[in-house]
Amino acid sequence: MRxxxxxxxxxxxxxxxxxxxxxxxxxxxxxxxxxxxxxxYARLSAPEPQRxxxxxxxxGALVESYRACKEFTDKDPKTxxxxxxxxxxxxxxxxxxxxxxxxxxxxxxxRDRLADTPGKANNWLSVFKNLMKHAIRLxxxxxxxxxxxxxxxxxxxxxxPADLLAVCLEQATPMTRLAIITGLxxxxxxxxxxxxxxxxxxADGIMAFAQQKRRRGGVIKExxxxxxxxxxxxxxxxxxxxxxxxxxxxxxxxxxxxxxxERLRALMAKEEVQSVITDLVAxxxxxPETKFTFHGLRKNACxxxxxxxxxxxxxxxxxxxxxxxxxxxxxxxRALMVARSAAKQMTGGKIVPIAGAKAPxxxxxx
Numbered sequence: 001m002r003x004x005x006x007x008x009x010x011x012x013x014x015x016x017x018x019x020x021x022x023x024x025x026x027x028x029x030x031x032x033x034x035x036x037x038x039x040x041y042a043r044l045s046a047p048e049p050q051r052x053x054x055x056x057x058x059x060g061a062l063v064e065s066y067r068a069c070k071e072f073t074d075k076d077p078k079t080x081x082x083x084x085x086x087x088x089x090x091x092x093x094x095x096x097x098x099x100x101x102x103x104x105x106x107x108x109x110x111r112d113r114l115a116d117t118p119g120k121a122n123n124w125l126s127v128f129k130n131l132m133k134h135a136i137r138l139x140x141x142x143x144x145x146x147x148x149x150x151x152x153x154x155x156x157x158x159x160x161p162a163d164l165l166a167v168c169l170e171q172a173t174p175m176t177r178l179a180i181i182t183g184l185x186x187x188x189x190x191x192x193x194x195x196x197x198x199x200x201x202x203a204d205g206i207m208a209f210a211q212q213k214r215r216r217g218g219v220i221k222e223x224x225x226x227x228x229x230x231x232x233x234x235x236x237x238x239x240x241x242x243x244x245x246x247x248x249x250x251x252x253x254x255x256x257x258x259x260x261x262e263r264l265r266a267l268m269a270k271e272e273v274q275s276v277i278t279d280l281v282a283x284x285x286x287x288p289e290t291k292f293t294f295h296g297l298r299k300n301a302c303x304x305x306x307x308x309x310x311x312x313x314x315x316x317x318x319x320x321x322x323x324x325x326x327x328x329x330x331x332x333x334r335a336l337m338v339a340r341s342a343a344k345q346m347t348g349g350k351i352v353p354i355a356g357a358k359a360p361x362x363x364x365x366x
Contacts, residue, residue, distance in 0.1 A: 003145040009249070016044040024256070025085075057140065059102070059131075059355070060095030063087050066134045078191075078212070085323065099140045102132075107146045118152035125151055159299040160292055161285055165353060167276045168267055176263045177232055179246055183294055185231035187301030187319040189213060190261070190294040191345065194254040196245045211320045221320040257294075264294060266302045302329040 004016045007026060022338035027044060030036045042266075054060025066072055066176045067087065072080065088103045092111065094102075107128060114121035125146065132144040160168070165184070169177055182193045198207045208224045241251035248254060267273060280286045297318065312323040321329070 001041070004041070006306065007262055010188070016041065018044065024258070026258075043170065054091075057098050057100070058095060059097050059099055060091050060136075061098050061139065062131060062135055063091045063095065065138065066131055071130075071134070080082060082123075083127050086124045087131070089124065090128060090131065099135050102141075102145050104145050104149060107149045111149060111152075115152065122151040126150060156291055157293055157295040157299055158286065159296050161280055163276050164208060164273070164292065165300075167273050171270050171272050172264070172267055174238055175249075176245065176267060178238060179260050179263070179294075179353060180297065181231055181234045182245060183297035184300055185228040186225050187298050187305070188225070189298065192255045193294075194244070194246050194257055194260060197243050198240065198245065199243065205232075206254055223318060223320045226317055268292060289317060299329045306330040 005015055005017055005026070007013055007015050009059040014032060016029055018027060018147065029044075030040055041088075042048060054064065067084070072083070075083070081325050094106070096211055097106075107125070110128075111121050111125055114124060121340050129144060129146045132141075132142065135141050158264075165180075168180060173181060182188075182196065186193065186207070188211070192209070195212060196207065196209070201207045203229045206224050208222070210277060211221045218236065235245060241247055244253040246254055246260070248259065254260065268277075274291050276315050277286070281288050281290075286349070302315060302319060302321070306326075310318075312326045315321070315326045315330075319326070353366070
């Protein structure tokens with residue numbers, strides 16, 4: 001059926017694919033044998049009605065103005081697409097409200113509706129704050145009602161424990177497995193991993209490219225990553241259907257990171273993986289609420305390079321991190337290295353009685 005897709009394949013979960021701000025968005029459909037399936041499919045398939053132009057002074061009009069301003073149009077194309085989705089959400093929910101009438105309580109209420117997805121809530125809030133700054137520039141109001149609304153705490157990206165990595169690599173589909181190994185061996189963000197091309201690999205076995213995410217001031221970071229033998233071996237197991245290392249089932253490159261992220265969520269939900277996570281919680285290796293994301297593999301790579309003996313400058317050049325970030329990401333690796341060093345000293349010497357102390361055996365006799 002047109003615009004209907006199963007995600008992940010074989011799960012029976014059906015979604016309707018629709019373009020929102022130029023980006024594919026997937027809306028969940030009822031089960032195919034449900035009486036509501038065809039009615040919902042017809043509703044989603046119907047063309048969206050033409051919306052009337054928003055009235056002057058409303059949030060809807062402010063959103064249109066912000067989309068056209070130089071600050072927004074000068075953003076990186078990918079950033080514009082991502083932020084446009086949140087602008088659409090704001091316009092759909094409160095586009096009819098007056099800009100002057102917005103109060104902090106309204107922002108708190110809207111933010112709290114997204115509490116189940118804190119990362120999404122924080123992105124929404126960031127866009128909303130920028131929108132209100134634009135309102136101040138246009139003299140539509142004199143203050144920013146979102147200025148003191150805090151973001152949700154999302155915690156750090158946790159590295160994947162060895163037990164979890166093993167079961168995920170065993171249970172993953174071939175392409176999802178390659179994606180995990182690409183993140184693990186390259187230490188790059190998911191956006192850069194889906195962009196990686198065979199043509200970026202030199203004859204010396206080093207992949208060189210410019211990271212997609214820019215640093216402060218718009219600086220582009222060039223990185224060079226040696227191809228680990230484990231990574232090369234895994235690439236050889238799959239047919240080379242695309243210019244990119246990772247590709248869709250059709251053989252076309254991934255257009256966004258959404259498909260990989262969806263696959264990882266499905267993988268983490270598998271019974272075999274959940275069993276390992278439950279065991280890790282029981283052993284107090286991880287906290288009960290710990291979530292593992294693709295970005296955690298970046299921390300795995302950083303810790304591995306520290307344990308290999310590379311210095312912070314070398315690791316930073318390979319992963320595109322500042323030395324401070326390398327130190328921050330590598331805290332656990334450093335703690336383990338200190339413990340190993342201390343263990344050699346503690347267990348390598350001889351234990352001698354302290355002067356004046358009584359031996360346990362003699363104390364037992366008395």
